Amino acid sequence: MTALSRRRFVTTAALASVAPALPAWAAPAPDGTGVDPIFGDDIVRLDYNESPYGPDAAAIKAMTSGVRQSGRYDYEQQVRLSQLFASQHDIPHDHVALYCGSRAALQCALASYAGPRSVVTAAPTYDSVASGAKTLQARVHEVPLTADHAHDVRGMLAVDRQAGVIYVCNPNNPTGTLTPHADITRLVADKPPGCLAIIDEAYIHFSDAPTCLALAVEREDVLVLRTFSKIYGMAGARLGVAIGNPALLARLEAFNGRNFIPLPTALGAIAALENPLLVTQRKATNAQVLADTVAALRKAGFPCTDAQANCFMVNLGRPVEPLRKALEQRGVRVGRVFEAWPDWLRVTVGTATQMQRFLSEFFALSPHASSLV
Numbered sequence: 001m002t003a004l005s006r007r008r009f010v011t012t013a014a015l016a017s018v019a020p021a022l023p024a025w026a027a028p029a030p031d032g033t034g035v036d037p038i039f040g041d042d043i044v045r046l047d048y049n050e051s052p053y054g055p056d057a058a059a060i061k062a063m064t065s066g067v068r069q070s071g072r073y074d075y076e077q078q079v080r081l082s083q084l085f086a087s088q089h090d091i092p093h094d095h096v097a098l099y100c101g102s103r104a105a106l107q108c109a110l111a112s113y114a115g116p117r118s119v120v121t122a123a124p125t126y127d128s129v130a131s132g133a134k135t136l137q138a139r140v141h142e143v144p145l146t147a148d149h150a151h152d153v154r155g156m157l158a159v160d161r162q163a164g165v166i167y168v169c170n171p172n173n174p175t176g177t178l179t180p181h182a183d184i185t186r187l188v189a190d191k192p193p194g195c196l197a198i199i200d201e202a203y204i205h206f207s208d209a210p211t212c213l214a215l216a217v218e219r220e221d222v223l224v225l226r227t228f229s230k231i232y233g234m235a236g237a238r239l240g241v242a243i244g245n246p247a248l249l250a251r252l253e254a255f256n257g258r259n260f261i262p263l264p265t266a267l268g269a270i271a272a273l274e275n276p277l278l279v280t281q282r283k284a285t286n287a288q289v290l291a292d293t294v295a296a297l298r299k300a301g302f303p304c305t306d307a308q309a310n311c312f313m314v315n316l317g318r319p320v321e322p323l324r325k326a327l328e329q330r331g332v333r334v335g336r337v338f339e340a341w342p343d344w345l346r347v348t349v350g351t352a353t354q355m356q357r358f359l360s361e362f363f364a365l366s367p368h369a370s371s372l373v
């Protein structure tokens with residue numbers, strides 16, 4: 001057995017052991033052909049941190065009934081959903097606002113607090129923050145992550161004492177890594193006066209990190225963002241949640257124009273929240289597939305981030321773009337280049353079967369990666 005085929009064997013064996021344990025909702029293509037039922041191809045999409053499982057069965061049923069009722073403006077279901085979210089998270093109902101994607105809430109917050117004042121982010125982090133700030137002509141300060149791949153709170157606090165927004169993504173996209181809760185609390189306590197702290201918890205369900213929801217309830221200048229695009233598998237349904245003080249939410253709403261979310265989305269999200277097993281099952285499956293994938297890469301000598309999310313980064317030791325392109329030609333799409341870490345490739349965690357395919361293509365290309373540079 002060659003080193004490469006041995007490596008593939010180890011990988012396949014580890015990931016195959018996950019596959020039989022997957023519950024029914026996790027089957028990527030019911031006919032077993034590997035053909036994606038939506039796209040009609042067998043491309044492995046590991047590029048946008050989407051869920052490979054989509055909405056769960058109850059959410060699909062509820063969304064389907066919502067489509068039938070879509071002739072009407074139905075704000076009532078949005079209220080039901082925000083009430084359910086508030087009661088499940090033990091926060092007052094008037095501290096919850098729903099948006100067509102958390103990105104919309106993020107942009108409203110930037111529009112409200114940045115522009116003349118700057119935006120402070122980590123580097124690398126979720127790049128829509130910097131791009132959104134730039135559309136508002138706001139200056140962006142990107143502070144490198146620490147050696148542990150956490151937000152450098154001290155550096156972020158020092159970079160601009162007049163900043164309008166400090167953005168923390170926990171777990172961070174693209175690295176999947178965590179920032180200690182004590183550091184976030186310190187950042188909130190010591191940030192410049194009048195500056196908004198945005199704590200983006202898009203990936204929190206995949207991790208063991210404590211939430212910052214209590215900070216958003218206690219203070220007037222902390223906004224926590226959640227999304228249904230990740231663990232709930234509803235990226236295309238567009239649903240984000242902004243949690244903050246009512247006066248803060250009113251400031252954001254001025255940029256949202258009293259828009260509200262689609263009825264099928266509201267009904268689907270209610271069904272998803274009412275499924276007590278969804279988060280725990282998907283979290284466990286994701287953690288297992290992530291651990292097996294990262295173990296195979298590390299065993300082959302590729303450092304990976306200590307991710308607790310549905311994405312991680314692997315260090316190629318050379319610019320990622322040639323390998324990214326070569327993988328795409330082999331039908332495996334992985335994340336774009338993050339300028340701050342040009343040698344690290346972001347990979348979304350798919351199903352065990354998809355990660356087997358990723359690993360076998362990755363290892364097939366990696367021995368020749370230097371010739372691709």
Ligand SMILES: Cc1ncc(COP(=O)(O)O)c(C=O)c1O
Pocket residue numbers: 048049100101102103104126169173200202203226227228229235238239240
């Ligand atoms: C950290 C982070 N926040 C927000 C979003 C956007 O979420 P939504 O689909 O709710 O707009 C993403 C999407 O990838 C993300 O990575």
